[in-house]
Amino acid sequence: MNYNVENTIKWMKQHLNEANNVVAFLGIEMVLEGGGYSLLDNDETYRVEDEYGYSPEEMLTGAFYSAKREKFFQFYKKEIASMQVNPTATHDALKQLQDRGKLKAIINMNYHEIPKYMGLNNVINLHGSLNENHCTKCHKMFNSNYVIKSQGVPLCDECQSPIRPGLRLIDERINDAVLMRAVNVCERADLVLHLGYNFTEEEIKYKADRYVNQIKMAITQNPSGIHGKMDFMVQGEVKKILPQLI
Ligand SMILES: [Zn+2]
Numbered sequence: 001m002n003y004n005v006e007n008t009i010k011w012m013k014q015h016l017n018e019a020n021n022v023v024a025f026l027g028i029e030m031v032l033e034g035g036g037y038s039l040l041d042n043d044e045t046y047r048v049e050d051e052y053g054y055s056p057e058e059m060l061t062g063a064f065y066s067a068k069r070e071k072f073f074q075f076y077k078k079e080i081a082s083m084q085v086n087p088t089a090t091h092d093a094l095k096q097l098q099d100r101g102k103l104k105a106i107i108n109m110n111y112h113e114i115p116k117y118m119g120l121n122n123v124i125n126l127h128g129s130l131n132e133n134h135c136t137k138c139h140k141m142f143n144s145n146y147v148i149k150s151q152g153v154p155l156c157d158e159c160q161s162p163i164r165p166g167l168r169l170i171d172e173r174i175n176d177a178v179l180m181r182a183v184n185v186c187e188r189a190d191l192v193l194h195l196g197y198n199f200t201e202e203e204i205k206y207k208a209d210r211y212v213n214q215i216k217m218a219i220t221q222n223p224s225g226i227h228g229k230m231d232f233m234v235q236g237e238v239k240k241i242l243p244q245l246i
Contacts, residue, residue: 005234008232008233008234009234009241009244009245011232012217012232012234012245013244013245013246015191015215015217015231015232016097016102016191016217016245016246019102019190019191019215020101020102020190021102021104021188021189021190021191022097022102022103022104022189022190022191022192022193023103023104023105023106023107023185023186023189023191023192023193024094024097024103024105024106024107024192024193024195025106025107025109025192025193025194025195025197026090026106026107026108026109026110026115026195026196026197027109027110027194027195027196027197027220028040028109028110028196028197029195029196029197029220029221029222029237029238030088030090030110030114030195030196030238031083031085031110031112032196033088033090033196033237033238033239034085034086034087034088034112034114035084035085035086036083036084036085036112037083039056039060039079039080040056040057044056045057048075048079052071052074052075054071054075056075056079057170059071059072059075059076060169060170061169061170061171062169062171062172063171065164065165065169069153069162070152070153073147073150073152073153073154076147076165077147077148077150080111080130080167081130081144081147081148081165082148083112085110085112085114086114087114087117087118088238088239089239089240089242089243090195090196090238090239090242090243091114091115091118091120092118092243093242093243093245093246094106094115094118094120094242095118095119095120096246097246098119098120098121103120104122104185104188104189105122105123105124105185105189106120106122106123106124107124107126107182107185107186108123108124108125108126108129109126109127109197110127111125111127111128111129111130111166111167112129112130113125113129113130113131122185124178124181124182124185125178126168126174126178126179126182127167127168127174128165128166128167128168128175128178129166129167130144130147130165130166130167131143131144131166132166132167133146133147133154133163133164133165133166134163134164134166135156135158135159135161135162135163135164136156136161136162136163136164137156137159137161138156138158138159138161140156140157140158140159142154142156142163146163147163147165150163189214190213190214190215191214191215191216191217192214192215192216192217193217193218193219193242194216194217194218194219194220194226194230195218195219195220195238195242196219196220196221196238197218197220215231215232216229216230216231216232217230217231217232217233218230218232218233218234219233219234219235219236219238219241219242220233220235220238221235221236221237223235
């Protein structure tokens, strides 16, 4: 670790200590650091295409869900719902921030509900979650286990209609109410932590340019595109760096 990184960490720690309303975004690197994998990674994409005959981007759409539901659930159950992801030191650090009254909300970009299981409050699952599956007819909710254990297409135990996965599919919009909650917590925040996120230009525009009167920090292994958009940025593993800031 060079001098500049140490200095940046020192400043980040000080700002975090002075902040009273922190919001943390959790990105895909949270999944990777917890032992999971990204289906959009090139190697995984090839493997999935080889095994299922379609790419993850093709299968994770509402159109594919409607047209090839058997195949959709074959892929979804094995590759997404059953993926093993574990909590990391990042979650412990966030819990400490919460216990000190600083962390007010988490915007989870992943489908796994580890933040909730780790005792974190006010978690907004921006893209839905593995446990928010619902019946397409009577809207009864089903957890992930129910979907994984079902044969073929999971059916509602009340009305026998197909169940819809709880995550936002690629060709679907973010739920308006969920998006509004996310915008509201961001607007109140005096410090926003972007943890393990692979930023795209559009998302930076939404997340980083919109709110000017707040400190923006990022910890990520892939900082391309975020230089100049953050007040502070450290490149590396979130689970190693975040605990140093608490
Ligand atoms: Zn039903």
